[in-house]
Amino acid sequence: MKYFPKVSWGNVYLSPLNPEDYEVFTKWMNDSRITDWITTWPMIFSLNWEKAWLENVAKSWDCNLAIVKKDGDKVLWTVGLFHIEHINQAAELWISIWDFEEHNKWYWADAINAILSFAYNTLNLYNVYLKVKSFNKKAIACYKKVWFQEIWTMHHCQYCNWERYDLILMEMLKPDRQEKNK
Numbered sequence: 001m002k003y004f005p006k007v008s009w010g011n012v013y014l015s016p017l018n019p020e021d022y023e024v025f026t027k028w029m030n031d032s033r034i035t036d037w038i039t040t041w042p043m044i045f046s047l048n049w050e051k052a053w054l055e056n057v058a059k060s061w062d063c064n065l066a067i068v069k070k071d072g073d074k075v076l077w078t079v080g081l082f083h084i085e086h087i088n089q090a091a092e093l094w095i096s097i098w099d100f101e102e103h104n105k106w107y108w109a110d111a112i113n114a115i116l117s118f119a120y121n122t123l124n125l126y127n128v129y130l131k132v133k134s135f136n137k138k139a140i141a142c143y144k145k146v147w148f149q150e151i152w153t154m155h156h157c158q159y160c161n162w163e164r165y166d167l168i169l170m171e172m173l174k175p176d177r178q179e180k181n182k
């Protein structure tokens with residue numbers, strides 16, 4: 001077995017990452033069709049770098065999880081929480097579904113619902129927030145569909161391919177989520 005269900009929602013489960021996946025991580029982490037949308041876009045990821053990163057994650061308590069399709073146990077890539085602050089009960093969320101074959105199937109919604117359920121029910125977090133580039137209209141639409149609210153705009157703070165862009169800050173509070181799930 002390569003993946004192990006930690007949290008389940010809809011058509012996916014979230015599993016600890018498998019360090020054996022370092023080659024395919026390297027492929028996608030250098031593919032601008034994915035990385036232009038995320039903050040790591042200028043970085044160069046070698047096989048050794050990805051291997052070391054995955055091995056470090058495997059040894060840590062960080063909340064980086066593989067999104068795995070229940071049908072066939074296929075990994076769709078990653079979702080996670082970072083900057084976890086237990087006293088403040090806050091954390092930042094990120095998600096990537098790298099495999100283009102698996103886009104347009106709403107797996108992202110199952111993955112976000114699963115990580116939010118883990119964040120609020122297990123980690124006892126209160127505020128889950130995220131930052132998204134203003135030109136990432138698809139991701140913004142996705143986050144709104146699972147009830148994240150835009151709360152702030154940082155203007156012209158992102159550079160990508162000759163242009164400057166805004167960064168949008170969005171959040172979801174535990175009571176708002178409970179209200180929506182009623």
Ligand SMILES: CC(C)(COP(=O)(O)OP(=O)(O)OC[C@H]1O[C@@H](n2cnc3c(N)ncnc32)[C@H](O)[C@@H]1OP(=O)(O)O)[C@@H](O)C(=O)NCCC(=O)NCCS
Pocket residue numbers: 034037038095096097098102103104105106107108131132133136137138139141142
């Ligand atoms: C963001 C991401 C997780 C979304 O997953 P996905 O499977 O591609 O999303 P979908 O194709 O199901 O699209 C979701 C919704 O966005 C809408 N959408 C797509 N493109 C859009 C656009 N340009 N403007 C507005 N809405 C858009 C779709 O219509 C769809 O809603 P619908 O099914 O009700 O019509 C995925 O594209 C991804 O990993 N992208 C690269 C990394 C990234 O951007 N991560 C987020 C960083 S903050």
